[in-house]
Amino acid sequence: MAPRILDRSLIRGFELFRDMTEDNLDAVLTTVQVRRLAPGDTVFEQGEAAREFFVLLNGHLKVMQITKDGQQVVVRHVHPGDVFGIAKAIKRNDYPATAEAVTESLVLAWSASQWQDFVALNPALAVNALEAVGERLHEAHTRIRELSTEEVERRVANALLRMVRKAGTATEDGMLIDFPVTRQDIAEMTGTTLHTVSRLLSGWQDQGLVKSARRKVTVTNVDRLKAIADQT
Amino acid sequence: MAPRILDRSLIRGFELFRDMTEDNLDAVLTTVQVRRLAPGDTVFEQGEAAREFFVLLNGHLKVMQITKDGQQVVVRHVHPGDVFGIAKAIKRNDYPATAEAVTESLVLAWSASQWQDFVALNPALAVNALEAVGERLHEAHTRIRELSTEEVERRVANALLRMVRKAGTATEDGMLIDFPVTRQDIAEMTGTTLHTVSRLLSGWQDQGLVKSARRKVTVTNVDRLKAIADQT
DNA sequence: CGTCCCGTTGATCCCTATCAAATGTAGTGG
DNA sequence: CCACTACATTTGATAGGGATCAACGGGACG
Structure with missing residues (x-):
């Protein structure tokens, strides 16, 4: 049975896919996997090999780092439309953190090896991802400043x-x-x-x-x- | 008088320009400006309009945020070969921090408006920048974890x-x-x-x-x- | 209806900021 | 070349913000 292609409109509004043609959106959607998560489920865990990257369709996730002695630090929250787990795109082989569902969530997953293909197909993808990561970097710096001075x-x-x-x-x-x-x-x-x-x-x-x-x-x-x- | 083109070998080794053809490297170098900084000089200041982006040729810079009450927080150090001040590439109109020379330094500067042109010429540039920013994000998260727990x-x-x-x-x-x-x-x-x-x-x-x-x-x-x- | 998880509140202690002052070091201009 | 100045560093004394320790209360869920 041929996989049912998700409707383009689901992801058209997402920043990451901005400026993509209809055809490219369809191409991207043919290999997607949809995954449902109950609260407390993890999408991936710190140290795990980075085999996939993701976009959150709906729900809420928290991304956290765990210290050697078991303390957790929430690194950020993932909201619908956000990309996450793009470790491979930034030249990492493992996930540096754990992503856990806070509420029931739906996640889109692609094989990490497809990232390059998608970028080749549509170079704007790298530009959009750069924007997203840049914004997170700015947020991280803001938190560093807060932790240091406030x-x-x-x-x-x-x-x-x-x-x-x-x-x-x-x-x-x-x-x-x-x-x-x-x-x-x-x-x-x-x-x-x-x-x-x-x-x-x-x-x-x-x-x-x-x-x-x-x-x-x-x-x-x-x-x-x-x-x-x-x-x- | 035609501008003297800097030697390609100067920047060939830099991560950002990895995989660029000789021709593209030359194209990039035709519009570069080289700027010398004495210790204490700033390349740009927090809040300033982001008109340029940079690569450090040699020397050392520190990038810092300043709080309303004047406290400084060092956000990161810039080492030779690093890109910095790519605010425009991440959709910001102003620099979120101040970059100051710690030692005498040489900086390569390009007009921010050229970023898109360069990326169009060589899409790998966005990929390389994404890697660089991704690594910095990881470092920032590590610091957040340290500040929170150690x-x-x-x-x-x-x-x-x-x-x-x-x-x-x-x-x-x-x-x-x-x-x-x-x-x-x-x-x-x-x-x-x-x-x-x-x-x-x-x-x-x-x-x-x-x-x-x-x-x-x-x-x-x-x-x-x-x-x-x-x-x- | 018991148990687990979440939240509240008190008491105490200690790490580290803050306040204060002295010493040392490089650089500058007369 | 020395006096003067600006900056970097050291070290002591004190106080306070929050962590830690401890105990209890209350709602949700199986």
């Missing part, structure tokens, strides 16, 4: 604001981060402990800046949280 | 080892970092203060791990410093 309170405020920006949905209470987040997660994103995050959120909740429940955070007053993030 | 002592040890790896020359005392480094510089690379760095270096000097003078550091016992960097 106190925990500001870092946590910034992390919340960033999540709201990338994955916030308006509710009557305010901006809800629309995927599950634990205190531990926020701690791993900001280089602190879940205890400190818990204390901060409790304090902010008392002041009416946020509202939080189990694995759920809503920012009720974005401006005042920004004021904390920007405090000089 | 104590100052290990971070400083790692920073020294990294400088030795990238710019170390063997001397009779050990591995000398072959560009001027102050305590302040190391502090800005590791998210600590010059006082703490000074205390650490003094301690290590007493134990015979390093030897340091004004703006100069030599690692005399790489293995024992590695042990500190790796301590679990």
Whole structure:
């Protein structure tokens, strides 16, 4: 049975495939594999041989590095439309981190060996990937600056604001981060402990800046949280 | 008078230009500008419009971000052969950081608008740039992990080892970092203060791990410093 | 309905920033 | 060539932000 070709419209809007012709999109889609992930499933793990690269169709992933003594650091979040796991494209043979589903997710997977073929077919792909990686590099530098110079309170405020920006949905209470987040997660994103995050959120909740429940955070007053993030 | 074309051999060895034909190399060199920098000179400054991109011919640069309250964070060092300031290629209109010469340096500069032309001429350029940026992203993630989970002592040890790896020359005392480094510089690379760095270096000097003078550091016992960097 | 996971809150301690001051070193101009 | 100055480094004293240790409360899910 011939593989059913996914509809082009699924991926047409994605930055990575910008400017691709219909034919090229179809060519790319003939070899794609779609994979469903339950929360907690991993797409790949740190140190594993990089056999594939991916685009997130929907859902949410977190990418993390694990230290020798088992501490986890969340390196970034993957949102729908993002490429990830392009280790091969950047001359690595293994994945430098682990990608884990936070919510139920759908992932598009291609064999890493096809990357070169796709680029040959459509050189703009490398340009688009360069843009994506460049933006992430900039974000990484911003985090380095925060970790180096800012106190925990500001870092946590910034992390919340960033999540709201990338994955916030308006509710009557305010901006809800629309995927599950634990205190531990926020701690791993900001280089602190879940205890400190818990204390901060409790304090902010008392002041009416946020509202939080189990694995759920809503920012009720974005401006005042920004004021904390920007405090000089 | 026709501009004198620089010799191809100058840049042939650079990763960015890998796989380029002689003709393409010549084409690229016809529009290059060479710029000499004295220590302390900047190539570009944070926030400035990104009109050019660069390759370092020789010397050493540091790239830093400056916070609103004036603190500096060293984002990375530029070594000969590295591309830098490719803001435009990653869809930014301004430079996100400041690049300053640490030693006397020679820089090759091209108008940013030529980036697209060069890529059209030679698509491998985008692939090579992607590799370079990807590697930097990986380094940035490593630093994020260090800043999040490791104590100052290990971070400083790692920073020294990294400088030795990238710019170390063997001397009779050990591995000398072959560009001027102050305590302040190391502090800005590791998210600590010059006082703490000074205390650490003094301690290590007493134990015979390093030897340091004004703006100069030599690692005399790489293995024992590695042990500190790796301590679990 | 018990168990696991997540969150809260208190008490304590220590790493490292901060404050302060002195010493050393290179460079400069008279 | 020396006095003067600017910068780099060292070292001590102190304080405080957060990590760590500890214990408990509460909701979700099998």
